[in-house]
Amino acid sequence: MSTPTHQAYERLRADADAGRIDEVIVAVPDLQGRLQGSRLSVDHFLGEAAQDGFGACVYLLASDVEMGTGPGYAIDAWNSGFGDFLLRPDPATLRTLPWDDRTALVLADTEWPAGHEEAGRPVGIAPRHVLRTQLDRLADHGLTAFAGTELEFLVFTDTYRDAWDRRYHALEPATRYNVDYALQGLGTLEPVVRRIRREMVRAGLTMETARAECHPGQYEIVFRYDEAMTTCDHHVLFKNGAKQIAAQEGVALTFMPKYDEGEGNSCHIHLSLRGTDGTPVLADPAADDGMSDLMRHFVAGQLACLPDFALLMAPNINSYKRLQPGAFAPTGITWGRDNRTCPVRVVGSGASLRIEHRVPGGDANPYLAVAAAVAAGLHGIENRLPLPAPHAANALADPDVPRLPTTLTEALHRWETSETAAKVFGETVVGHYAQAARTELAAFETAVTDWERVRGFERL
Structure with missing residues (x-):
């Protein structure tokens, strides 16, 4: 043959x-x-x-x-x-x-x-095609996007079957306390994450860093940045493979943004632009802040589009449980230089200068989230939007910072009434993903939660 x-x-x-x-x-x-x-x-x-x-x-x-x-x-x-x-x-x-x-x-x-x-x-509504359309628009400007995604997940010692049978209640995390950056206390966690790290590398991904995180059982593996589409392809492969490896090891892991009242699972997206010849275009050594005018417009576009495009970065009801005060996740619309309290963090210098988008959680579809960031940046570039001053203080505690959508309902309204979204993504894509959000909301509105039972079973 x-x-x-x-x-x-x-x-x-x-x-x-x-x-x-x-x-x-x-x-x-x-x-x-x-x-x-x-x-x-x-x-x-x-x-x-x-x-x-x-x-x-x-x-x-x-x-x-x-x-x-x-x-x-x-x-x-x-x-x-x-x-x-x-x-x-x-x-x-x-x-x-x-x-x-x-x-x-x-x-x-x-x-x-x-x-x-x-x-x-x-x-046209396929996630890979939605991203490719935005990358093609970027190429029309002589630019290409490079991205990296940082996914966090929680590991539990229970099997997926046991977790299902218990309706995901009272699961045992693979660590007992905050092990952020810790090199000890990982005895139960390390065997499965070690296998995930090694087998992802064997599958062709390039690992850069790995460490335990704040929530009991939480871990993060960071793979090297690449062209935006390749990074998103690696992202979905990683999520799929990590769950399969966990199941084979007799444990369960979740990427959901907010499993409980503790720290959530984020998916920070690092994004930079280069010319189609590979030349970095975001840095300007002659500028006081090291940023080119193109980068200033690119960052300004992120801020301008965040409310309207939030649905593509936070697509589920649970997404907004993470984006709440006190959760060490962004709640406002601002940017800062190496400021992790801002949704858009500018980090690096010279050729490594980039943005870190901190809004997406572990449930984000990477193709859509990266497409949203690229489209927002293009909106800023094409309209030469001015960039406000960076936020130097704690943006999470500043009441004067404009707010991100706080619920899926609010994000849906901003998305389907957005002239910018209709212009850059097309009405068909806007309508399709609006329906996905409406379906999620309708399913939740008919469900009876544990919170309602605890609150009302005896006392109402």
Whole structure:
């Protein structure tokens, strides 16, 4: 059987012939940033799917966490008969999975199939395409984006099955107290995070740092920055693989922004720009603050768009439990130089000068969050927005700082009424992700919580 002409596919054929790989997962990131897909034999993948695409149900990009779908999305799965779109594998993302025996994984883009009125065109609301559209806009300005994501997670000694059976109550964290930067007290935590670190490196990610964090059982692994799309691809691979490794180790981990009243799980996004020739463009050694005019406009755009684009960075009800006073997460709209109390922190110098976006939590879809930051920066650049003075004090305690949206309802309203969002993302994308937020809100509004039972069972 012939092999499609691409170096990655040639390596896959060699690995298959040597008995090292016998399955390929073709996966697409969904609205939540989760990987959804199917396992294919190597022969079927190389013989058909790699060249012709692979069918998958359209509802994968129009469903909530429970895989529920319905009217209101740009893709109406019910009224279109739950048909397929095509998954087009991206050979640059092909890699073997150390935690999944003799298995490779490739990420795919989505396009409409033959017979569809938009046959051959990308599915515009797909998260990867939303990001690619913003990166293409950036390229029109002679710029390219580099990003890094810093994900935190909580590890519990309970299995996922036990956690489910107990409705996620009274779980035992893998550390007993605050172990931020600690090199001891990690005996229960270290075995699983060590395996995660090592197997992610074997899967092709480049680890930079790793350490325990504040909340009992909390840990952070930071991988090296890369071109923005590659970083987002690595991000979703990491989240998926870390959960699988945890399950194999008999423990459970979560990236949810706010598991309890303690410190939440963040996903700080570092973002810098370069010219398409690789030249850094954010720094200006001649400026008093070392920032170029382009960077000032770029940062100003972040501040201008934060209220309207918050939905793409904080997409769930739980997201806003983290963005509250006293949670060491941003609550206002301001920026500062190396100031972790601000949502936009400017850090580094010279070629490493960049922003750190501190709004997203561990639930953020990286493609959408990075797309939002790039689009906001372009808004500032294109409109030459002036940058206010940096915030030097504690922005979390300053009542004069304008506030971020405090609930998903508020973020949804800002998003779907935003002229800027409609202009840069298009009305279809705005409407689709607004429906995702409405679906999340509707599900929560019909649920009865433990808080309500404790408050009202006996005393009301």
